Amino acid sequence: MIGKVKVNQSFGAMCRYVLQEQAPGKGAEVLAAHGVRTDSADHMAADFDAVRAMRPGLGKAVLHVALAFPVEEKEKLTNEVMGRIAQDYLKGLNIDPENTQWAVVRHQDKTHPHMHLVVNRVDLDGQTVSDQFIRSRSVDVCKGIEQEYGLIVADQVGRKQAREIGPTPAQVKATTPKEEQSAEWSRARQDIGRALSYTAGQARSFDELREALRPRGIELELTRRKDGSPAGVVFAQDGHRVKGSQVGREYSAGNLETGFAKARELGQDPAQAWQQVGQDYALAKLAAEYAQAKERQAQQQPSKQQSRGFEMGD
Numbered sequence: 001m002i003g004k005v006k007v008n009q010s011f012g013a014m015c016r017y018v019l020q021e022q023a024p025g026k027g028a029e030v031l032a033a034h035g036v037r038t039d040s041a042d043h044m045a046a047d048f049d050a051v052r053a054m055r056p057g058l059g060k061a062v063l064h065v066a067l068a069f070p071v072e073e074k075e076k077l078t079n080e081v082m083g084r085i086a087q088d089y090l091k092g093l094n095i096d097p098e099n100t101q102w103a104v105v106r107h108q109d110k111t112h113p114h115m116h117l118v119v120n121r122v123d124l125d126g127q128t129v130s131d132q133f134i135r136s137r138s139v140d141v142c143k144g145i146e147q148e149y150g151l152i153v154a155d156q157v158g159r160k161q162a163r164e165i166g167p168t169p170a171q172v173k174a175t176t177p178k179e180e181q182s183a184e185w186s187r188a189r190q191d192i193g194r195a196l197s198y199t200a201g202q203a204r205s206f207d208e209l210r211e212a213l214r215p216r217g218i219e220l221e222l223t224r225r226k227d228g229s230p231a232g233v234v235f236a237q238d239g240h241r242v243k244g245s246q247v248g249r250e251y252s253a254g255n256l257e258t259g260f261a262k263a264r265e266l267g268q269d270p271a272q273a274w275q276q277v278g279q280d281y282a283l284a285k286l287a288a289e290y291a292q293a294k295e296r297q298a299q300q301q302p303s304k305q306q307s308r309g310f311e312m313g314d
Helices: 011-019 041-052 079-092 134-149 154-165 169-173 177-202 206-216 253-266 270-313
Strands: 002-008 029-034 062-068 102-107 114-120 219-224 230-237 240-243
Touching (some): 011 041, 011 062, 062 134, 079 134, 206 230, 206 253
Antiparallel strands (some): 230 240
């Protein structure tokens, strides 16, 4: 089971995509939903946007997850089972299916079973659903669901497919040494990103992450400042060096250390620590936005008073 996570802005565009009203050949079928109408993309988007309005400052309120399974699991994955998996996936991310708007739609245009989960990042209480480290958290949730439902392990399938697929399109098109080097570096970055998505959320330190990556042919190089704090992290594979931030912002040295520190501090499962880090980040961001709003209000207040005083004296 693989979850491809994206955070977008438009519920209208997303609902039109998942329901595929203009392309019946995709065989879009709503498996389950909560808090939204499913008779049309316009109605579904309107329901999502009505709740989203409680957080007008949240630019990207659309959480979209494409959940895909190996073709060998097709007979096992009935619509009923996939609907249950979608709700278990939400619970695994600590998203309450009863207090959040969501819809899950299965598409039949591929040989392998897959479905699209659309979630409102504003819950029914008006609180923001954190998207911090959500990709790493998603990997952990998918692993748990694989075990619970007895599904084929996606990590094993992914590595097998990577070997069978061979060169990427960019590698095939490359005609100069510079283009070949660039294409190979991009391929290495993809491989490193895939490996980190399975390992970063399971580690409590850079040493643990290094040991988890080595069997995959990836080395971790860490530089530290004079005070001992991490300054930068580089991942190396087949002679290609990729900075953590080039793989994804969640894999920068600072963000990785934040997750590790939280896991060590709480003495809990690393995956839960990464989730807590995301929640803390979201709360801190809201607090900062509130403080900025108060500061702007305070700056505007004297000017209004001066304006009134001038009018009265005049």
